Amino acid sequence: MLTRIVFLLSAISGWKTTPCAGSGEGILPQIDLTETDLLQAIKIPFDDPTTTFFEDGLDKFPAMALKPGSDIKSPYRLYLPEKFYPEFAITITAKLANREGGFIFAVVNPLETVVQLGVHLTSAGPDMTNISLLYTDLNIHFTSSQTIASFVVPSTFSRWTRFALKVTMEEVVLYFQCSEYGRLHVKRDTQELVFDSASTLYIAQAGPLIKGNLDGAIQQLKIYGTPAVAESQCKNSFKGFEEGSGDNYSTTPTWDPNDFFEFETT
Numbered sequence: 001m002l003t004r005i006v007f008l009l010s011a012i013s014g015w016k017t018t019p020c021a022g023s024g025e026g027i028l029p030q031i032d033l034t035e036t037d038l039l040q041a042i043k044i045p046f047d048d049p050t051t052t053f054f055e056d057g058l059d060k061f062p063a064m065a066l067k068p069g070s071d072i073k074s075p076y077r078l079y080l081p082e083k084f085y086p087e088f089a090i091t092i093t094a095k096l097a098n099r100e101g102g103f104i105f106a107v108v109n110p111l112e113t114v115v116q117l118g119v120h121l122t123s124a125g126p127d128m129t130n131i132s133l134l135y136t137d138l139n140i141h142f143t144s145s146q147t148i149a150s151f152v153v154p155s156t157f158s159r160w161t162r163f164a165l166k167v168t169m170e171e172v173v174l175y176f177q178c179s180e181y182g183r184l185h186v187k188r189d190t191q192e193l194v195f196d197s198a199s200t201l202y203i204a205q206a207g208p209l210i211k212g213n214l215d216g217a218i219q220q221l222k223i224y225g226t227p228a229v230a231e232s233q234c235k236n237s238f239k240g241f242e243e244g245s246g247d248n249y250s251t252t253p254t255w256d257p258n259d260f261f262e263f264e265t266t
Contacts, residue, residue, distance in 0.1 A: 034225035102214030
């Protein structure tokens with residue numbers, strides 16, 4: 001029964017699994033230090049199932065629906081290294097319930113006033129969305145968040161939309177709907193971001209002060225220490241992607257946690 005729980009969590013969070021020593025059927029998560037699934041910060045069972053619940057994702061795999069009022073946070077060090085990768089990739093599959101957007105994720109300083117690392121979606125007009133990558137060195141910018149790259153894309157986020165950011169020493173490349181969409185030359189203040197030891201990771205928001213709460217759903221949210229991974233996002237997960245556009249925004253839940261999880265009782 002416990003095996004089933006971990007397998008189903010693996011389907012949602014993307015954990016790699018390996019047999020336990022001395023056991024024929026038990027499994028445990030295997031941590032890859034260059035691959036981080038930030039959706040693992042969402043506790044199951046959910047603390048508040050009215051603001052966090054399952055929803056159908058691509059290929060009917062489960063995704064995490066996150067409504068305003070959800071409070072998903074964790075010490076960043078549980079998921080990210082103190083010294084962040086100088087080059088990296090972020091892969092995201094998400095859907096919005098409205099045009100307002102919000103933060104997909106954010107690592108904020110202890111005062112919760114600066115986003116050290118994050119991805120922010122905002123409206124750029126009736127049919128466009130702005131995707132911003134925030135990357136802030138607190139030793140230089142200790143009072144305001146810094147956006148190092150922004151891309152304006154078509155507003156397809158009323159349906160599941162996949163995009164990835166490839167960040168190298170000199171540029172940020174956006175892959176949108178499985179194709180390269182644009183690239184920007186960037187000059188970072190530091191090539192190796194160092195997080196404050198008391199920084200906090202937020203999912204679907206940036207904390208109570210910065211806000212930017214997301215109303216939508218996330219199926220994939222991963223960070224890799226290898227930037228080239230961004231190029232092959234659509235080859236590696238959720239086959240059967242169907243492009244979509246339009247303004248029929250919806251996050252109606254269709255997943256019931258009781259259909260997928262069994263908990264051992266004593």
